[in-house]
Amino acid sequence: MAIGNAETPKTLPTSDAHLTKADFAKLDKSEKKGELVVRESISAWKDAWLRLRSNKYAMVSLVVLLLIVLMAIIGQSIAGYDYRSQDLMETNIKPNADHWFGTDDLGRDMFARTWMGAGISLQVGLYAALVDLMIGVIMGGIMGYFGGKVDEILNRFCEIMYSIPNMLIVILLIVVMEPSMFTIVLALSITGWISMAWIVRGQIMQLKNQEYVLASRSLGAGAGRILFRHLIPNAMGPIIVTLTMTVPNAIFAEAFLSFLGLGVQSPAASLGTMINDALKAMTIYPWRMLFPAVLISLTMLCFNIFGDGLRDALDPKMKK
Amino acid sequence: MGGIANMIRFVLKKLLFIFVSLFVLASATFFLMKAIPGNPFMSEKEIPKAIKAMLEAKYGLNEPIWKQYLTYMNNLLHLDLGMSMKQQYTTVASIIGTGFLYSLQLGIFAIILSIVAGVTLGIIAALNHRKFLDTFTIFIAVLGVSIPNFVVASGLQYFLGVKLRWFNVAGLNDPTDYVLPMIALAVLPAAFIARLTRSSMLEVLTADYIKTARSKGLSGRVILVRHALRNAILPVVTYIGPMTANIITGSVVVEQIFGIGGLGKFFVNSITNRDYTLIMGLTLFYAVILMAARFLTDLAYAFIDPRIKLSGRKEG
Numbered sequence: 107m108a109i110g111n112a113e114t115p116k117t118l119p120t121s122d123a124h125l126t127k128a129d130f131a132k133l134d135k136s137e138k139k140g141e142l143v144v145r146e147s148i149s150a151w152k153d154a155w156l157r158l159r160s161n162k163y164a165m166v167s168l169v170v171l172l173l174i175v176l177m178a179i180i181g182q183s184i185a186g187y188d189y190r191s192q193d194l195m196e197t198n199i200k201p202n203a204d205h206w207f208g209t210d211d212l213g214r215d216m217f218a219r220t221w222m223g224a225g226i227s228l229q230v231g232l233y234a235a236l237v238d239l240m241i242g243v244i245m246g247g248i249m250g251y252f253g254g255k256v257d258e259i260l261n262r263f264c265e266i267m268y269s270i271p272n273m274l275i276v277i278l279l280i281v282v283m284e285p286s287m288f289t290i291v292l293a294l295s296i297t298g299w300i301s302m303a304w305i306v307r308g309q310i311m312q313l314k315n316q317e318y319v320l321a322s323r324s325l326g327a328g329a330g331r332i333l334f335r336h337l338i339p340n341a342m343g344p345i346i347v348t349l350t351m352t353v354p355n356a357i358f359a360e361a362f363l364s365f366l367g368l369g370v371q372s373p374a375a376s377l378g379t380m381i382n383d384a385l386k387a388m389t390i391y392p393w394r395m396l397f398p399a400v401l402i403s404l405t406m407l408c409f410n411i412f413g414d415g416l417r418d419a420l421d422p423k424m425k426k
Numbered sequence: 427m428g429g430i431a432n433m434i435r436f437v438l439k440k441l442l443f444i445f446v447s448l449f450v451l452a453s454a455t456f457f458l459m460k461a462i463p464g465n466p467f468m469s470e471k472e473i474p475k476a477i478k479a480m481l482e483a484k485y486g487l488n489e490p491i492w493k494q495y496l497t498y499m500n501n502l503l504h505l506d507l508g509m510s511m512k513q514q515y516t517t518v519a520s521i522i523g524t525g526f527l528y529s530l531q532l533g534i535f536a537i538i539l540s541i542v543a544g545v546t547l548g549i550i551a552a553l554n555h556r557k558f559l560d561t562f563t564i565f566i567a568v569l570g571v572s573i574p575n576f577v578v579a580s581g582l583q584y585f586l587g588v589k590l591r592w593f594n595v596a597g598l599n600d601p602t603d604y605v606l607p608m609i610a611l612a613v614l615p616a617a618f619i620a621r622l623t624r625s626s627m628l629e630v631l632t633a634d635y636i637k638t639a640r641s642k643g644l645s646g647r648v649i650l651v652r653h654a655l656r657n658a659i660l661p662v663v664t665y666i667g668p669m670t671a672n673i674i675t676g677s678v679v680v681e682q683i684f685g686i687g688g689l690g691k692f693f694v695n696s697i698t699n700r701d702y703t704l705i706m707g708l709t710l711f712y713a714v715i716l717m718a719a720r721f722l723t724d725l726a727y728a729f730i731d732p733r734i735k736l737s738g739r740k741e742g
Contacts, residue, residue, distance in 0.1 A: 266443070266447050266450055269717065270713065271713050271716045274709045274712055275451075275454070277697065278709060279458065281462075281697060281700070281705065282459070282461055358574060361574050362574070362679070365576050365678075365679055365682075366678070366698075367697070367698055368697065378574075381576065381577065385576065388583075389584065389588050399574075402574060402577070403572055403573045406572035406573070406574070407569060407573075410571055410572050411568060414568075
């Protein structure tokens with residue numbers, strides 16, 4: 107029966123038949139470098155960057171995001187109007203050569219306000235992400251590294267905090283405190299850090315049994331050093347991905363708070379507060395809604411696409 | 427095997443957790459509301475001292491704070507959420523009762539719509555992997571996640587209601603009135619479900635049992651529905667909890683925009699009016715619904731997927 111097997115020895119080329127004595131001669135010293143790695147070695151970060159760069163959607167989003175950030179910084183000076191200055195003779199006018207995005211119900215220039223609002227929204231997202239990062243990394247690091255009782259107690263605490271619907275807590279906190287950028291960021295981070303802490307915890311638990319940790323410990327390194335010099339840097343990929351997702355979530359949450367009248371207070375404005383103001387008169391002055399709404403959607407879209415791209419780049423196994 | 431005992435332990439643990447969380451939330455809301463400077467009965471006009479004292483006595487505000495806390499907790503245990511501070515002679519419970527009816531209807535319709543739309547889109551995308559339809563669906567889904575729902579709601583209202591006059595702009599008097607709010611509520615969850623279904627579908631379609639089914643000569647439709655979809659739908663079940671949260675936050679916005687007298691509208695009004703008892707009552711009510719949804723998710727997941735150990739912590 108086993109025809110194939112029976113025939114193989116005959117058909118297999120016996121490669122060593124071609125070898126001659128010359129093949130076993132000592133190599134010249136000049137050929138010693140034959141096995142040297144000529145190509146520049148690629149670090150994990152560079153590898154991720156290369157993958158990210160080849161993702162054209164993510165790159166376009168990154169460019170658009172950078173443009174939005176740039177405009178948020180310089181937009182007001184281009185507008186030629188201050189975001190606060192009211193002109194009651196020119197309220198609710200349509201976009202024109204003078205007021206590129208029109209004016210609002212107090213005659214304030216919408217172009218200046220839109221970019222100023224974009225700046226505020228981005229800042230809320232950024233600060234919330236940073237606070238989440240700091241608390242989350244420290245708490246997650248402690249839970250993951252020490253494990254045992256410490257982990258159990260902190261984890262229980264996190265679970266209880268997490269099981270309380272966070273938007274409700276945020277709303278309650280803002281109702282109690284005066285709404286401002288500071289209080290909004292504070293309220294968002296009170297429950298926001300937990301998911302970051304869990305991500306870090308999971309990473310640290312996986313990493314802490316690696317040899318380099320053992321090596322570091324046997325050299326006398328303390329917990330703090332091992333955690334922050336060795337473990338956290340190695341967990342940076344998932345941390346960054348979580349961060350990019352935190353920013354749009356915070357922007358979204360701030361916009362929702364604005365809708366409830368709990369957003370950044372006048373004369374400052376975030377995109378959310380501007381949309382909320384425009385909503386009240388939308389049937390008459392729809393263009394007042396248009397620019398902030400498009401801008402916030404565009405920002406969210408870019409963050410989402412870029413975040414997806416970043417996740418694929420940093421963790422190619424996840425890619426679908 | 428002790429499967430039943432395991433199950434009971436799991437359910438009890440979850441219920442205990444819900445109880446603790448609600449206790450924490452109730453205490454937090456109580457002390458937060460007490461921390462607000464001033465008094466709900468402060469107004470522009472000076473209220474005569476006697477009347478003020480009477481009002482405070484009526485709401486128990488003249489008692490020491492620990493006693494107020496105990497009364498509040500005791501009342502909560504008896505499901506008594508107290509009186510509204512701004513709408514006279516109305517209990518918080520009755521306000522919740524009237525509003526919940528609308529919100530529940532709308533929420534259930536929106537959940538059905540988002541599951542149907544999301545799963546369909548996800549399957550279409552997965553079956554056309556890396557083709558135009560896939561990219562297109564994913565783009566729509568990302569767009570759905572990115573546009574804040576008050577933009578969606580007001581956009582729908584403006585274009586389909588004000589401009590084209592296909593639908594009424596506000597209210598819930600006609601069956602067609604449900605269409606716009608329902609769509610506005612369903613966009614975000616549908617987009618999430620589409621992404622979830624797509625990725626799990628892609629995973630499942632390469633699984634060995636699909637190859638087996640195909641090599642048995644089963645038709646594509648049977649494989650899709652009986653073998654692939656059943657397994658691909660699992661991650662969607664885990665999304666029930668977050669989806670309820672999304673629908674609730676969404677309903678707050680959508681009800682306000684479309685002028686629907688549901689819970690969400692009362693919630694916004696209670697915040698703008700600083701009606702503290704109503705805020706507290708609604709917060710707790712929302713929390714109970716959300717936790718119930720999460721509990722059901724955990725339970726459903728454990729039932730559907732026998733591979734899940736009941737001790738595992740849920741995500742999201």
